[in-house]
Amino acid sequence: MGQDFRAILSHDLTEADLPTLVERLNATTVALTEFLNQARLSDISYVSAPLEWRWAWSAANQPDVERWSSEALDLAGIGSMSFTLGHHCVTFGCWVRWVEFVTDKAVQQAVREIVFRFASVFHSEFAIYVPDSSSLLAEGALNRVHEGARGGDILNYLREQRPPAVSIHSICTRVTTVIEGRSYEATECDGYYIDEFADLNSVKT
16 A cells, blocks of 8 residues: 655644634635646545535534544545644645655645645644655654644654654655565655745745
8 A cells, every 4th residue: 555645733723713624724725726736636536525624524514622622533625635633733634645745846846835825724833744654653643643742742752763854855765675685676765854834934824
């Protein structure tokens, strides 16, 4: 199974903010058409995908505030986009492959723009980019979102395991393995990157 892209953002939402979150996400998404096209997300979806953001498991499209006190809530949006809302952090997901994000500059920049615009909604000053599977490091970070950890705690956890990549492109490295005297080359992309949007802040709204 391939790895998909994930971004972890901090947030400052309270229970009082949840009823208007879908409306705010929809308003932000309207301005993302260009970037969704560049990332090819407008062509990647599924039959039952919503046309607007929706709270998962809610026919009335309302947040389960009581449930949020003990576990994360999920939202689904267009183009395979999703959010998992923990108590202090949120995970953004979409069906862009992790390797594609790391290696394809055009897709990478489009996805960064998408994440950046949503980061404004959540008042997050950074994003942590990780794969969604096949990485113990990433799994530990994503699990902490579900458990209600703060952004600083997740950053500390990751840095204790290994330093962040110095660039997104440097996450993937070529590895040579010798088996029975024969050399085999493979690409490994197990790492993470902390994006503080330094090159995008000038367009922040």
